[in-house]
Amino acid sequence: MLQFVFRRLLQAIPILLAVAGLIFLLFSVIPGNFASTQISDGRAVMDAEAVERMNRQFGLDQPLATRFATYVGKLATLDLGTSFRTRQPVWHLIGERLWPTMQLAFASMMFAILIGVPLGFLAALRPGGIVDTVSMVTAVSGLSLPKFWLGLMLMYLFALQLGWLPSFGYGDGALRNLILPSIALGVAPLALLARTTRAAVLEIMNADFVRTARAKGMSERRVVQWHLARNALVIVLTTVGLQFGSVIGQAVVIEKLFAWPGLGSLLVDSVSLRDIPVVQGCILVIVLFFLVINMLVDVLAAIIDPRIRYS
Amino acid sequence: MSGEALLKVENLRLDLVVGGRRFGAVKDVSFSIGRGETFGLVGESGCGKSITALALIGLLRAPLAFGGGRILFKGREIQNLPDSEMRKLRGNAISMIFQEPMTALNPLSPVGRQIAEMFVLHKGATWHEAERKAVEALANVRVPAPDRRVKDYPHQLSGGMRQRVMIAIALACRPDLLLADEPTTALDVTVQAEILELIRDLSAAQGTAVLMISHDLGLIANMCARVGVMYAGRLVEERAAQEVFRAPSHPYTGGLVASLPLLGARASHGRSRLKEITGVVPAVTAFPEGCRFNPRCQARTEICIAEDPEETALPRGGRVRCHHHA
Amino acid sequence: MKFRANLVIGGALFATVVVAGALAPFLAHTDPVMDANLMNAEVAPGSEFWFGTDAQGRDIYSRVLYGARISLTVGIVSQLINTVIGVCLGLSAAYWGGWWDDFVSGLTNLMLAIPSLIFALAIMAILTPGLTSLLIALGLTNWSYTCRLSRASALSLKGQGYVQAAKVLGYGDIRIMLTQILPNILGPIIVIGTLGMGGAVLAEASLSFLGLGIRPPFPSWGSMLSDARDQITTAPWISIFPGLAIFMTVLGLNLLGDGLRDILDPQSRARTA
Numbered sequence: 087m088l089q090f091v092f093r094r095l096l097q098a099i100p101i102l103l104a105v106a107g108l109i110f111l112l113f114s115v116i117p118g119n120f121a122s123t124q125i126s127d128g129r130a131v132m133d134a135e136a137v138e139r140m141n142r143q144f145g146l147d148q149p150l151a152t153r154f155a156t157y158v159g160k161l162a163t164l165d166l167g168t169s170f171r172t173r174q175p176v177w178h179l180i181g182e183r184l185w186p187t188m189q190l191a192f193a194s195m196m197f198a199i200l201i202g203v204p205l206g207f208l209a210a211l212r213p214g215g216i217v218d219t220v221s222m223v224t225a226v227s228g229l230s231l232p233k234f235w236l237g238l239m240l241m242y243l244f245a246l247q248l249g250w251l252p253s254f255g256y257g258d259g260a261l262r263n264l265i266l267p268s269i270a271l272g273v274a275p276l277a278l279l280a281r282t283t284r285a286a287v288l289e290i291m292n293a294d295f296v297r298t299a300r301a302k303g304m305s306e307r308r309v310v311q312w313h314l315a316r317n318a319l320v321i322v323l324t325t326v327g328l329q330f331g332s333v334i335g336q337a338v339v340i341e342k343l344f345a346w347p348g349l350g351s352l353l354v355d356s357v358s359l360r361d362i363p364v365v366q367g368c369i370l371v372i373v374l375f376f377l378v379i380n381m382l383v384d385v386l387a388a389i390i391d392p393r394i395r396y397s
Numbered sequence: 398m399s400g401e402a403l404l405k406v407e408n409l410r411l412d413l414v415v416g417g418r419r420f421g422a423v424k425d426v427s428f429s430i431g432r433g434e435t436f437g438l439v440g441e442s443g444c445g446k447s448i449t450a451l452a453l454i455g456l457l458r459a460p461l462a463f464g465g466g467r468i469l470f471k472g473r474e475i476q477n478l479p480d481s482e483m484r485k486l487r488g489n490a491i492s493m494i495f496q497e498p499m500t501a502l503n504p505l506s507p508v509g510r511q512i513a514e515m516f517v518l519h520k521g522a523t524w525h526e527a528e529r530k531a532v533e534a535l536a537n538v539r540v541p542a543p544d545r546r547v548k549d550y551p552h553q554l555s556g557g558m559r560q561r562v563m564i565a566i567a568l569a570c571r572p573d574l575l576l577a578d579e580p581t582t583a584l585d586v587t588v589q590a591e592i593l594e595l596i597r598d599l600s601a602a603q604g605t606a607v608l609m610i611s612h613d614l615g616l617i618a619n620m621c622a623r624v625g626v627m628y629a630g631r632l633v634e635e636r637a638a639q640e641v642f643r644a645p646s647h648p649y650t651g652g653l654v655a656s657l658p659l660l661g662a663r664a665s666h667g668r669s670r671l672k673e674i675t676g677v678v679p680a681v682t683a684f685p686e687g688c689r690f691n692p693r694c695q696a697r698t699e700i701c702i703a704e705d706p707e708e709t710a711l712p713r714g715g716r717v718r719c720h721h722h723a
Numbered sequence: 724m725k726f727r728a729n730l731v732i733g734g735a736l737f738a739t740v741v742v743a744g745a746l747a748p749f750l751a752h753t754d755p756v757m758d759a760n761l762m763n764a765e766v767a768p769g770s771e772f773w774f775g776t777d778a779q780g781r782d783i784y785s786r787v788l789y790g791a792r793i794s795l796t797v798g799i800v801s802q803l804i805n806t807v808i809g810v811c812l813g814l815s816a817a818y819w820g821g822w823w824d825d826f827v828s829g830l831t832n833l834m835l836a837i838p839s840l841i842f843a844l845a846i847m848a849i850l851t852p853g854l855t856s857l858l859i860a861l862g863l864t865n866w867s868y869t870c871r872l873s874r875a876s877a878l879s880l881k882g883q884g885y886v887q888a889a890k891v892l893g894y895g896d897i898r899i900m901l902t903q904i905l906p907n908i909l910g911p912i913i914v915i916g917t918l919g920m921g922g923a924v925l926a927e928a929s930l931s932f933l934g935l936g937i938r939p940p941f942p943s944w945g946s947m948l949s950d951a952r953d954q955i956t957t958a959p960w961i962s963i964f965p966g967l968a969i970f971m972t973v974l975g976l977n978l979l980g981d982g983l984r985d986i987l988d989p990q991s992r993a994r995t996a
Contacts, residue, residue: 335838
């Protein structure tokens, strides 16, 4: 088991490095840089001398290879650079945004799992039945809803019309503030989980070993408890891991809508202002977060499924 | 057969339900198995052997459905038992081994636990006792180092080992009847013989009757005292095993026997080429009129197309369903 | 043949959006960009303005119609780019194998590790907002599933007799890939492409909503929603209709994709939800 975890860790490192390289390249090939965009955007007027000075200050006058070497070297010491805009270390900016994003991502995945998985399960027990039809129609609708619009509608209904919940803001992490954004963000993974669970259960329901279980004289309930549930869980877990990634990605929009002080809104603001070091840092941390979640999911799956452990 | 039969199947009919229409996948099949007897069902794939076995253990699933007839187990009709009653028999008094040892075991559960389940389900054992009994059960099916093997997962075992585990599960509660559906088809030839021997020895020791299903007439002849030959959902011939070999009565049985490769003395008699039965088993939805074998039969006459033959008793014992039986 | 509700409903929804976009100049009541009139600001839906007006007094009905053009263009073109990239990489990786296969697989894993919206956002950060940039950003970031799928399907076909036969006949690699393999894996690719189109429409709306896609005053559904946020209390209709339009389009594409999957790729129905 330890060996599996170790191997899985080793696999993640090259991906992380490649992502770092990719986003470094992406932001190096563009014509112009922060200083000159500042001028062309007209947000701040700087003379040529100021541009020069800024480029020197951020090391932007160095050749590409040198800059990449410096970049990777700094990454190794967890130094993500300095914000063009606030002149604060990127790590510091990201650090204070990390927790709210994690709260949001976990809360919405919790919402998705707690409703989506049982829903898909019930649907699979009677394929073609009422529960199945209703939940699958709901699921495909949930997948098609634009999250920020759903958020906007929830905000209008529950915050502005009914006044039950705050319409936006972090509220120092109060649960009340978390509810609407997590629902808006969690509906799509909920729908997908319901569909995956249904498909997984249906597939396993027809597996040979389930027939064996029935031939042993087990009641359907025992068949589900002893044999079906865990097998379906392995399939569902993988989806959960992948959905975490998409939730962190989509969180960008929801955070912006609900003025949630997370990584996503930092990223969007930094993109608008072309604060490249912060953009790079945010993306790296998001990818890291995603990789860690997927690794945890894989380890969990390996605990349940011995075939993963030994393969 | 002497005395009361353990299992009696009377005019069994099983339907394939397609879009509201019922097709007789198995029709008018009757046979009986005595206590401790080994009865063989033989036929090409698609002729209804496996679903007959599934019907006996009450595991038919859509699109298959029970269509009529009676199944008497120890004199008691079981074809319409409520599921809660049937469950008490299933695995306990009647158990089943399937063809695919690769997929028939739960991949996420140690094999010991999968055997132990039987004792918990049917004998009211605690998990602790059951796990201990599982070791014995594994030793019983001649698995080396059973105390260690119980902790193994199915993917760690070979096909033959997995089939041994399946046998251990099936025989755990000392059933009266074991349904063995092609138990060795998916295995290597060398392993096949060991598994068959195991089934034969253990059933004999426990007094368990066996319904052995196979497409391999040679295997059936080795294992069973009596044989039923199925074709396209009908039992076309039912006799003592040696008789079937010596003088097959139904043309289909004749064809099966003639297609067997023979070793030793008879092989040298100059039969140069193995015979085959031309054509294939028709689909359930397209069974022909009259005798179901008629499109492939070399002895076919007009009556075979016009009339479905009745069962006829044979002078030396057994039955056949053919207008022109030998 | 069985009545396929998802195919029919999905097709109908999508066709409606296509017609609305195509005939926008004829169906619209006003010019979507120019006809601002502050005298008519925030008028509720009624007989004159079917969907009401926005803060600048523009007719939302007309803007929603024109919005279909942007959404469809982005959805179709970017997904087409993704499909071409994914199929080319996947097919060639499966066919040629070796280091090229390793490289493509590595690249695919890399793409899968970055949430696609984040990646598109990063690309938008270095391009100027607008339609072309959107097409590039969304067209380059969502090909990994298509690539994986075509690689896997091509790999299973590669060993088959007829492909080997074509090789023996001396067909060139490219010709074999395009004439022998591609036609046989087209079904699942069309399915994933249709579903991906729905994703692209959503992504365009998200980016425009964030102000990084189509910029106002052009009538993208996403940017309309971004404007609408401030008027949600006084004029909720400004938010409702563009959102419904996105929902309808994506729902149509998702249903269409599900329906196509039932027909074109029945065995995968169970797995990929």
